[in-house]
Every structure is written in structure tokens, then in C-alpha cells.
Amino acid sequence: MAFKLTWLAETLLDAGVKVAEDPGWQTHGRREMGTVRGVMCHHTAGGLSGNFPSHRVVRVGRSDLPGPLSQLGLGRDGTFYVIAAGVANHAGRGEWKGVTTGNSSFIGIEAENTGLSNDFPWPDVQMDAYARGCAAILSHIGAPVSMCCGHKEWTKRKIDPTFDMNKGNHDDMDIFRARVQGFMDGTGVPRPRTPAEDNTGRPTLRRPASGDLVKEIQAKVGVDTDGDFGPKTEAAMRAFQRKHGLVPDGIVGPKTWEALSSV
Numbered sequence: 241m242a243f244k245l246t247w248l249a250e251t252l253l254d255a256g257v258k259v260a261e262d263p264g265w266q267t268h269g270r271r272e273m274g275t276v277r278g279v280m281c282h283h284t285a286g287g288l289s290g291n292f293p294s295h296r297v298v299r300v301g302r303s304d305l306p307g308p309l310s311q312l313g314l315g316r317d318g319t320f321y322v323i324a325a326g327v328a329n330h331a332g333r334g335e336w337k338g339v340t341t342g343n344s345s346f347i348g349i350e351a352e353n354t355g356l357s358n359d360f361p362w363p364d365v366q367m368d369a370y371a372r373g374c375a376a377i378l379s380h381i382g383a384p385v386s387m388c389c390g391h392k393e394w395t396k397r398k399i400d401p402t403f404d405m406n407k408g409n410h411d412d413m414d415i416f417r418a419r420v421q422g423f424m425d426g427t428g429v430p431r432p433r434t435p436a437e438d439n440t441g442r443p444t445l446r447r448p449a450s451g452d453l454v455k456e457i458q459a460k461v462g463v464d465t466d467g468d469f470g471p472k473t474e475a476a477m478r479a480f481q482r483k484h485g486l487v488p489d490g491i492v493g494p495k496t497w498e499a500l501s502s503v
Contacts, residue, residue: 242266243326244273245311245347247380255376255423257369258319260478260488262299268308269326274344278387279377280331280394281370281416282310283353283401291315291487292352299323310348318369319487320349334395337386342394347377355402362403371416375423385421389413438494445492447474457492460503 246266252259262268286294292315301307308328313321330350331342339345351370353359374388390413391398403412437443445453449469458465461476474490481488484499492500 243269243324245269245276245325248311248325248347248377249322251376251380252320252322252373255372257372257376258317258487258489258491259322260319260490261322262324265322266325268299268324269311269328270306270308270343271327273327274341276347276381277339277345278336278347278381278383278389279374280336280342280346280348280389280391281374281401281413282330282348282350282391283355284313284350285355285400286352288354288358290352291317291319292321294350294352295321298350301329305329310350312347312349312373314349314351314366314370314373315487316352316363316366317487318363318365319489320369320373331391331394332397336389336394346389349373351401353401355400357405360405367403367419371419372423374420378420379424385417385424388417388420390416435494438497440497442497444494445469446490447471457500460500 243266249259249261284294284298292313295313298309298313299307301309306329308324310328310330311324313323315321327343328348329343330348331346334340334342349370351366353362378385378388391400393413403416435444442453445457447469450467452467454469454473455465455467457477458473461473461480463472463476477492477496478488478490481496486495486499
């Protein structure tokens with residue numbers, strides 16, 4: 241049975257960020273969520289190389305802590321990985337704005353970053369997506385920007401997320417919340433543009449594109465060649481991207497066109 245956070249992927253897509261959905265994420269979780277009060281920001285303290293090397297551990301957990309470890313992951317290229325729709329073990333004991341039930345009251349985002357000086361500054365595209373995603377979630381649940389908290393604000397036992405090593409422990413979260421507020425108010429900076437075409441002139445395609453190029457894509461990924469880029473084509477494209485080590489966002493951009501050319 242699906243858990244209640246099945247709105248996550250669509251909400252993030254509507255915010256204009258890239259989204260990669262794990263298979264079966266709608267039924268993944270420790271149990272059903274309670275009343276969602278906010279969003280909690282983390283960094284993974286994972287590997288230095290790769291877009292989201294912590295994906296597996298966030299999805300399945302560790303020997304000392306079962307997964308999922310958050311509902312969302314955030315890759316270095318600004319892609320949100322939708323991992324779970326139920327409770328995730330991301331918060332631990334703590335408190336924020338009078339709320340003490342972290343796992344059942346906050347949606348967790350694990351953003352890929354080592355948390356060390358070797359991984360600073362964070363990529364602009366990742367920080368842009370982080371703020372947009374938090375703004376979209378808060379707007380959806382009708383919560384103020386103050387309900388976007390850092391794990392380090394929830395509990396003194398943690399230091400994540402560290403957005404700026406030169407700032408005080410919480411100063412960088414205040415700066416981040418101001419950026420989130422800008423997107424909630426509609427005054428945030430324009431989002432980075434996805435390349436409109438590759439170096440051969442082939443356009444970036446996604447739902448709900450149509451036409452002969454869509455038929456070409458459909459033939460390569462093994463779905464009906466009706467020329468309409470719908471849910472089945474997107475699902476097949478995500479599977480193709482996973483198989484070829486690409487970000488499984490279902491969007492046919494320059495890197496995916498290159499991979500398709502070898503099929």
C-alpha cells in the first residue's frame with residue numbers, strides 16, 4: 241500500500257527541478273507519516289566523487305540503522321532522488337519549533353556532500369535545487385520557512401548541513417532559509433536552464449513531447465512507437481539511464497542522446 245507522501249515527485253517537478261524516482265518509492269518507508277510539519281536538511285558525508293554515491297545507503301540503510309535514511313536525496317547536479325513516501329530514519333532525537341517527533345513530522349533531504357573542505361563550495365546547481373525543493377515542499381504543506389531546519393539545529397549532536405565553513409554553526413542556515421523564502425515569495429533567481437539541444441542539434445525531450453524523434457527514442461528503449469512521450473516512455477527512459485550510468489531523470493538531454501546513439 242502506498243504511503244501518504246506520493247505527492248513528492250510531482251511537487252518537485254512542478255518546482256522546475258530534475259527528479260529521479262526510485263522504483264517502488266511510493267511504498268517504501270518504515271511506516272506511515274504523521275502530520276508533516278516541515279523539511280529537515282542534511283548532507284550525506286558520503287563520497288567525494290560521483291553525483292549521488294550515497295544513494296544505496298540512503299535507500300537501504302546501514303548495519304546500525306535500517307533504511308530508508310531520508311525520503312529524498314539530492315545529487316551534485318541538482319537532481320532530486322525520490323526514495324520513500326513513508327517515515328525515514330533521518331532525524332533522531334531532537335527538537336525544532338516545539339516539534340519533537342522528527343522522523344514522522346519532517347521530510348528529510350540527504351544532499352550529497354562530504355561536509356569537508358574538499359567538497360566546497362557546493363555546486364550552484366545543487367544549492368539552487370535544494371532551495372527550490374524546500375520551498376516547494378513547504379508551500380505544499382502550508383508551512384512557513386521557519387519549518388525548514390538543519391539537522392544541526394534539530395540536535396547539537398550533528399553538524400549537517402554545512403553550507404559554508406566560514407559561517408557560524410547556524411548562520412548558514414539563516415542564509416539558506418532566506419533563499420528558500422525568495423522562492424516561496426516568487427522573487428528567487430531564475431532557475432538554471434537545461435541545454436535546449438546537444439552539439440548535433442537534437443533537442444532535449446521530455447514529457448509531453450511528441451513527433452518523429454520521440455518515435456526514434458521509443459524504438460531504442462523498447463516501447464510502442466506512437467510518437468507521444470508519455471509515462472511509459474519516461475519509465476523506459478529512466479531504466480535505460482540507470483543501465484547506462486546516467487542520472488535517471490527521464491529527460492533526453494545531451495548525455496542521454498549520446499548513449500542512445502550507441503544503441
